[in-house]
Amino acid sequence: MHPDFRLRLDRTAQATEDLLDRLLSPEPLAGEIARPPRLLDAMRYAMLGGGKRLRPHLTVETARLFGREDEGVMRAAVALECVHGYSLVHDDLPAMDDDDLRRGKPTLHKAYDDATAILAGDALVTFAFDILADAATDPDPATRIALTLTLARSSGLGGMAGGQMLDLEAEGRFAADGRPLAGDEAETLRLQAMKTGALLAASVEMGAIIGRADTEQRRALARYGQVLGQAFQIADDLLDAEGDAATVGKATGKDAAKGKSTLVSLMGIEAARTRLAGLVEEAAAALSPFGAGADTLRETARFVAERSS
Amino acid sequence: MHPDFRLRLDRTAQATEDLLDRLLSPEPLAGEIARPPRLLDAMRYAMLGGGKRLRPHLTVETARLFGREDEGVMRAAVALECVHGYSLVHDDLPAMDDDDLRRGKPTLHKAYDDATAILAGDALVTFAFDILADAATDPDPATRIALTLTLARSSGLGGMAGGQMLDLEAEGRFAADGRPLAGDEAETLRLQAMKTGALLAASVEMGAIIGRADTEQRRALARYGQVLGQAFQIADDLLDAEGDAATVGKATGKDAAKGKSTLVSLMGIEAARTRLAGLVEEAAAALSPFGAGADTLRETARFVAERSS
Numbered sequence: 001m002h003p004d005f006r007l008r009l010d011r012t013a014q015a016t017e018d019l020l021d022r023l024l025s026p027e028p029l030a031g032e033i034a035r036p037p038r039l040l041d042a043m044r045y046a047m048l049g050g051g052k053r054l055r056p057h058l059t060v061e062t063a064r065l066f067g068r069e070d071e072g073v074m075r076a077a078v079a080l081e082c083v084h085g086y087s088l089v090h091d092d093l094p095a096m097d098d099d100d101l102r103r104g105k106p107t108l109h110k111a112y113d114d115a116t117a118i119l120a121g122d123a124l125v126t127f128a129f130d131i132l133a134d135a136a137t138d139p140d141p142a143t144r145i146a147l148t149l150t151l152a153r154s155s156g157l158g159g160m161a162g163g164q165m166l167d168l169e170a171e172g173r174f175a176a177d178g179r180p181l182a183g184d185e186a187e188t189l190r191l192q193a194m195k196t197g198a199l200l201a202a203s204v205e206m207g208a209i210i211g212r213a214d215t216e217q218r219r220a221l222a223r224y225g226q227v228l229g230q231a232f233q234i235a236d237d238l239l240d241a242e243g244d245a246a247t248v249g250k251a252t253g254k255d256a257a258k259g260k261s262t263l264v265s266l267m268g269i270e271a272a273r274t275r276l277a278g279l280v281e282e283a284a285a286a287l288s289p290f291g292a293g294a295d296t297l298r299e300t301a302r303f304v305a306e307r308s309s
Numbered sequence: 310m311h312p313d314f315r316l317r318l319d320r321t322a323q324a325t326e327d328l329l330d331r332l333l334s335p336e337p338l339a340g341e342i343a344r345p346p347r348l349l350d351a352m353r354y355a356m357l358g359g360g361k362r363l364r365p366h367l368t369v370e371t372a373r374l375f376g377r378e379d380e381g382v383m384r385a386a387v388a389l390e391c392v393h394g395y396s397l398v399h400d401d402l403p404a405m406d407d408d409d410l411r412r413g414k415p416t417l418h419k420a421y422d423d424a425t426a427i428l429a430g431d432a433l434v435t436f437a438f439d440i441l442a443d444a445a446t447d448p449d450p451a452t453r454i455a456l457t458l459t460l461a462r463s464s465g466l467g468g469m470a471g472g473q474m475l476d477l478e479a480e481g482r483f484a485a486d487g488r489p490l491a492g493d494e495a496e497t498l499r500l501q502a503m504k505t506g507a508l509l510a511a512s513v514e515m516g517a518i519i520g521r522a523d524t525e526q527r528r529a530l531a532r533y534g535q536v537l538g539q540a541f542q543i544a545d546d547l548l549d550a551e552g553d554a555a556t557v558g559k560a561t562g563k564d565a566a567k568g569k570s571t572l573v574s575l576m577g578i579e580a581a582r583t584r585l586a587g588l589v590e591e592a593a594a595a596l597s598p599f600g601a602g603a604d605t606l607r608e609t610a611r612f613v614a615e616r617s618s
Contacts, residue, residue: 032467095423114404126465133458149442156435158341
């Protein structure tokens with residue numbers, strides 16, 4: 001592993017934690033009436049206390065390609081993380097995936113209750129857009145609105161939320177005979193591109209926006225982000241198929257139990273591993289316009305493929 | 310009633326319906342991967358088919374004070390309505406207020422299921438910010454980002470979502486002995502200012518932003534919006550205390566059953582009516598800088614106070 005990689009990943013994780021802690025303070029901002037303690041605490045429970053912070057890392061490392069390293073970049077990164085965090089809170093609800101454990105601790109609705117978890121998730125989405133719209137993120141309104149559009153479009157109906165809908169359908173939740181409609185490879189790829197790929201790609205894209213990348217650079221980075229998302233999902237499916245819950249920090253073997261198609265179930269473990277290695281190569285190649293400056297992002301693709309949790 | 314008022318209210322309601330119908334089409338936008346039919350249908354079920362469209366009306370009439378009447382104004386109005394709509398969908402969930410009926414038809418989770426209702430709500434918040442961020446709303450990025458900030462801040466932790474949290478607490482949902490913590494007048498006003506007032510005030514404020522109101526005009530309109538929000542809530546509490554479900558289109562008498570404080574329970578019906586009449590006067594007076602041009606907004610305050618559903 002590139003010597004710099006772990007250092008940089010950890011540094012961004014710490015900066016994410018610090019900024020979230022500051023932003024989720026009891027002091028209301030201008031235009032806020034009050035911050036109800038129970039809701040604030042629930043948002044803090046959902047957002048603070050670790051995680052790899054892969055999405056913030058992607059934004060930070062992409063912006064750094066263009067020499068941009070400041071609080072504004074961290075704000076964009078934290079906004080993304082709030083959207084990621086809200087999606088986990090809502091996905092864990094009993095009405096959705098019904099998970100009791102997340103990163104080894106009780107999920108938000110277990111620690112609080114369903115109503116508080118729904119509201120904390122709602123307030124986190126909104127908070128993400130609040131963060132992006134504030135002038136502290138970037139002095140240029142055009143940049144802030146471009147960040148807003150990218151985050152909104154990647155996480156809604158045509159992206160992350162839509163992907164979660166397809167995922168519930170794939171579990172046969174709504175099939176007349178109760179059986180899952182196992183998808184083929186194209187359908188499975190599309191579902192995954194929406195559910196997890198879109199927000200990962202947005203993390204890279206938002207780094208490019210805030211770094212003022214030109215059209216060609218944005219195209220290269222979009223390709224990288226897309227391939228990285230696919231790699232992430234295959235690695236996730238492999239973990240679900242092979243990992244044990246203690247290491248992974250959440251329940252495993254759930255896909256098979258639900259009869260859900262994954263690339264692993266469609267292709268087999270060996271072929272999925274080969275595909276994964278190919279994607280890591282492809283991600284690295286997509287970054288060729290940036291030379292050695294993009295080594296941390298290349299290393300990130302390897303890390304995503306090899307992670308054990 | 311001012312002869313123009315009903316006409317204008319109905320016209321905006323129709324324009325809201327038409328634009329929502331167009332925006333919630335099956336065609337994905339650039340950057341969207343696909344629009345899953347079940348999720349799109351649920352969003353349409355939540356958003357289409359009526360309602361007074363009071364918030365869009367406020368935005369449209371405020372922007373019209375400044376001569377602005379175009380599709381961009383309608384987009385801002387519809388974004389607001391999506392946030393209002395999502396909040397109803399989530400508030401109706403069994404884990405929250407557990408309502409089966411909304412405007413005389415089954416609530417979204419009854420017509421679909423809880424998971425779909427949670428996701429449709431999520432996708433609607435995101436969609437609101439997508440609409441605002443798109444250049445079609447206003448050519449000036451600074452205007453679009455100001456709209457975004459206003460909507461985000463009024464509807465999140467320090468506004469609408471926070472108000473719903475306080476409301477659940479006021480129902481004694483989390484009290485150790487299970488009894489509601491009945492609030493005094495100041496607490497009740499704050500709760501209501503957050504839960505319903507903030508978004509109503511934002512409807513006026515967004516009209517002012519898109520109309521390029523100057524500082525003094527914005528201050529006058531902010532006062533109007535704030536007072537209107539209070540009037541709305543007292544009228545709502547009176548309807549809950551006195552209305553019957555068939556006319557109101559949803560269950561009534563719920564506040565008393567839950568032991569919740571409202572201005573009506575704190576002051577009594579007569580005093581609440583007097584306060585309401587005073588607020589209508591105050592709203593009209595706040596609009597004095599705009600002369601007769603603001604008569605539709607004045608009429609709106611009367612309408613809000615006198616509505617029967």
